[in-house]
Amino acid sequence: MPLEYPVVRHTLPNGLQVVVSPDHSTPTVTVNLWVDVGSRHEVAGRTGFAHLFEHLMFQGSRNVASGEHFSLILGAGGRLNATTWFDRTNYFETVPTGALDLALWLEADRHGHLLDAVTQTNLDNQRDVVKEEKRQRYDNVPYGNAMRDLYATVFPEGHPYHHPTIGSMADLDAATVADVHAFFRAHYGPDNTVLTIVGDITPAEALAKVERYFGGLPAIGHQSRPTLAQLAPLERPARHTVVGAVPNDRLYVGFRLPVERDPAFLAAALAIEALAGLSMSRMVRRLVRGDQSATSVQGHTMGFVDGVSLGLLAVDVADGVDPNAIEEALLEELRGFAASGPTEVEMEAALAGAERGWLSDLAAQDQRADALSHQALLHDDPDYVNRFLDELGAVTPDEVRAAADTWLAPGSRAVVAYLTGEENVA
Amino acid sequence: MTSPSAPETASLPTDSVGMPLPRPDVDPPGRWTFPEPTTARLDNGLTVHAYDIPGQYVLSIRVIVPLSTRAEPRDQEGVATLMSRLLDEGTQAHSTDEFTELLERKGIEFGAALSEAGLTIHAEVAKRSLPAALALVEEALATPSFPDKEVTRLVRTRLAEIEQERASAPHRAIREFAATYFDPAERASRPTAGSPETVRGLTRAEVAAFHATHVAPNAATLVVAGDLAGLDPHALVAEAFAPWRPSPVATPDQRRAAEAAADRHRIVLVDRPGSVQSEFVVGTAGPDRSVEPAWAAYPVLSFVVGGSPNARVDAVLREEKGYTYGMRSSFRPRRAGGLFLTTGSVRTEVTVEALDLLLGILDSAREGYTDQECTAGVDFLRNTAPGRFATADAVADEAATLVLDGLPLTFTTANLDAMGRLTPEALAAAYGRFVDGQWTIVIVGDASVYADRIRALGRGPVTVVAN
Numbered sequence: 104m105p106l107e108y109p110v111v112r113h114t115l116p117n118g119l120q121v122v123v124s125p126d127h128s129t130p131t132v133t134v135n136l137w138v139d140v141g142s143r144h145e146v147a148g149r150t151g152f153a154h155l156f157e158h159l160m161f162q163g164s165r166n167v168a169s170g171e172h173f174s175l176i177l178g179a180g181g182r183l184n185a186t187t188w189f190d191r192t193n194y195f196e197t198v199p200t201g202a203l204d205l206a207l208w209l210e211a212d213r214h215g216h217l218l219d220a221v222t223q224t225n226l227d228n229q230r231d232v233v234k235e236e237k238r239q240r241y242d243n244v245p246y247g248n249a250m251r252d253l254y255a256t257v258f259p260e261g262h263p264y265h266h267p268t269i270g271s272m273a274d275l276d277a278a279t280v281a282d283v284h285a286f287f288r289a290h291y292g293p294d295n296t297v298l299t300i301v302g303d304i305t306p307a308e309a310l311a312k313v314e315r316y317f318g319g320l321p322a323i324g325h326q327s328r329p330t331l332a333q334l335a336p337l338e339r340p341a342r343h344t345v346v347g348a349v350p351n352d353r354l355y356v357g358f359r360l361p362v363e364r365d366p367a368f369l370a371a372a373l374a375i376e377a378l379a380g381l382s383m384s385r386m387v388r389r390l391v392r393g394d395q396s397a398t399s400v401q402g403h404t405m406g407f408v409d410g411v412s413l414g415l416l417a418v419d420v421a422d423g424v425d426p427n428a429i430e431e432a433l434l435e436e437l438r439g440f441a442a443s444g445p446t447e448v449e450m451e452a453a454l455a456g457a458e459r460g461w462l463s464d465l466a467a468q469d470q471r472a473d474a475l476s477h478q479a480l481l482h483d484d485p486d487y488v489n490r491f492l493d494e495l496g497a498v499t500p501d502e503v504r505a506a507a508d509t510w511l512a513p514g515s516r517a518v519v520a521y522l523t524g525e526e527n528v529a
Numbered sequence: 530m531t532s533p534s535a536p537e538t539a540s541l542p543t544d545s546v547g548m549p550l551p552r553p554d555v556d557p558p559g560r561w562t563f564p565e566p567t568t569a570r571l572d573n574g575l576t577v578h579a580y581d582i583p584g585q586y587v588l589s590i591r592v593i594v595p596l597s598t599r600a601e602p603r604d605q606e607g608v609a610t611l612m613s614r615l616l617d618e619g620t621q622a623h624s625t626d627e628f629t630e631l632l633e634r635k636g637i638e639f640g641a642a643l644s645e646a647g648l649t650i651h652a653e654v655a656k657r658s659l660p661a662a663l664a665l666v667e668e669a670l671a672t673p674s675f676p677d678k679e680v681t682r683l684v685r686t687r688l689a690e691i692e693q694e695r696a697s698a699p700h701r702a703i704r705e706f707a708a709t710y711f712d713p714a715e716r717a718s719r720p721t722a723g724s725p726e727t728v729r730g731l732t733r734a735e736v737a738a739f740h741a742t743h744v745a746p747n748a749a750t751l752v753v754a755g756d757l758a759g760l761d762p763h764a765l766v767a768e769a770f771a772p773w774r775p776s777p778v779a780t781p782d783q784r785r786a787a788e789a790a791a792d793r794h795r796i797v798l799v800d801r802p803g804s805v806q807s808e809f810v811v812g813t814a815g816p817d818r819s820v821e822p823a824w825a826a827y828p829v830l831s832f833v834v835g836g837s838p839n840a841r842v843d844a845v846l847r848e849e850k851g852y853t854y855g856m857r858s859s860f861r862p863r864r865a866g867g868l869f870l871t872t873g874s875v876r877t878e879v880t881v882e883a884l885d886l887l888l889g890i891l892d893s894a895r896e897g898y899t900d901q902e903c904t905a906g907v908d909f910l911r912n913t914a915p916g917r918f919a920t921a922d923a924v925a926d927e928a929a930t931l932v933l934d935g936l937p938l939t940f941t942t943a944n945l946d947a948m949g950r951l952t953p954e955a956l957a958a959a960y961g962r963f964v965d966g967q968w969t970i971v972i973v974g975d976a977s978v979y980a981d982r983i984r985a986l987g988r989g990p991v992t993v994v995a996n
Contacts, residue, residue, distance in 0.1 A: 128584045130558055131916040161838070166552065170848060174839045178905040179555045180912020197916045201556025208553050231851025235806070239854045239874050243806045245696040316550065350692035383629045392625060395682050398689045421685065448634060455636030459655050462587045466920045 111306040118294025132302030135472035137480040140290035143263030151270015154187035158229040165216035211316040292323030297480040301472040331410030336515035352420035363406025370506035375402040376453040434513040444504025563941035574747035579762040580754035588755030589925035607723015613641035618679040646864035663769035671773040698808035717787035755921035786866025798976040807974030815867035825947035826959035827860040829906035
């Protein structure tokens, strides 16, 4: 049975897609914008730029001083942030209902008129901030660059997901004010944006306010390139090994998966849950609780839109255990699963966990708004948030088995191994 | 920022018919209050609070068992945490694999957290599976079996975790801070989850003994929050928890704050050659939430001094200098007493300049606050409350924290109301009660780059220790 969150859609003449979902349980409103630009749109030599640009959106616009977006929203009792990912950049605030106009005015000012306020000083400052973000979250952290290495190992050179959103220091250094202008003009406009409002407001009021603040922004005539064709699984295993200062050996085993709304993507996600995501999963049972050769096993799925997604197993190898033996055990479990498929209990647990997780994701207004923007921008289908669990529940055990057989084959794995030992940067 | 140089009309955003749109005013929200529970007590002594939060279809359960890590024998430190991690690893009725399966077939997320003030079990579950979740939480708490094999495994896991924490700069920094700030005789000076020498030899018997003497319903509280329409939560809890037998448990006096070390005003550099960043912890004493005249000033001070990119610390270190992705200052209450900590990282080359600037900002915050800062901080905390406490999870967390700290469940609302009466003078007085310009400072990074220049700052004796 589908969920019943209300979803009202409207598109302004300038192309802005608006989604409204009233919820009067608290006197607050979330404004959430997804812009159809992320690190997948970056060109060689400018990796990390979409994210650096996102920082500049807080440094002032035509009628807003640097830092004022933050101080006005916080001072009104709002919470706000923005994030950049492969497929999109999002901007969001949750404010008391009486501050909705302010939030929309601020968003319209920066989404329409950012460039008036961009300066070399602001760019240099936020470049420094982003470089510290990169050091703090990746470079100064054990295993901090493992995901970067996995993207580069699973996806081919030049593919949109080959490089991480944070980019490289050299490319961040190379960014210029002219790049900022060109990027804004190419990607930021109402016809490349979804605006979702969730909270204590009626759809009519919300749409009137959106028209008021965003109606005057001109379309940029944005033309999206078609997404790339689906990448096939790797034809042979790929491997990247890093030896250095890590507390224990850790293996990341990645697989190419179908794009996120392909039916086989959900089946592959359920397979990964049954193999490594659940506490009762086969790999946790065998390696963590069974022979205790691993201290943790995790399984994750990352859905993307541009021709491929990512499936991932991560294993912390117990002290004194040969990582090759662990890898062989993983492959054995993959082969067994592809042959026999999930048990009834594995299906039941994977679905029950997904239901609880999905309902938790929708429990707060701000996250619900983000889910609606996601489905509206990337799939033109915000109501999917209400149908997701039904679609997941309709996946059959044999589809799960088949997805594992096709997409999680041992011969299609990419392994990134972080091993303890003397540093040896190859 | 707009009035002195009011933008030209032509540059204002315009609506669809070309009319300019000035910055909108904000209608202030009305008073908001934290939800109130219905409360009952079971025959076995378990107190039950039920919060009905319409529209929250994942229900949150917490069980709070007050206990003190001071009760751990010195050579068994970490036994309380190990006990908490073993609760869902098998019971008298179900093996480890069976119990895991029972939880996951119902989609129940189960976790246990152990702090200096007690044990908190949390479980999240879709509404229709509440009865199953309550029964399994009771089973885990009342009849855990602590299988030998799982004890051995989780000891090894903790030893691996200690190595992972040692490799993580923020964890390494906070561990060194606790060891430097607190008197070495205090339990608080050492990791809550135990150290290699105290964890390595822990046995099933020790874990079971700790459970038997500290975990019982008589002193415990259960919180359930979420959409309870059509459910009788008290009846469901009573049925599920009836089998849990009361027993005499130690109820330690938790009102004594941990003593600080006499030589805490010093700087410790944890040396990591080649580190690209320096991780800071700068701290001093702070209050707990029972402080007189009121706790209300401290969240506001945390926001104004170091709670956002516009706060005093990041206005300089991030937005002006670009030294950091962000540093945060906050008052962190403990069960008794507390800390005022500033944490974050800067690139190695600017370590000394950043520390000097940071200490200047923290010290000068004793001199006072503007009306604008006070209003912004108060409005942020009061007006974000409805959204911050909108989910079942957030309500259950807040209630559990109050129970653990021995505070009334009316505290949250009273505290928000008290914030509304704060003045800049009250903020300055509250800050000055704890911040005296003497700091305990830990920096994790490449000490060879900056040790001499840190000494030259004259902010206290400097020691360099290995990672």
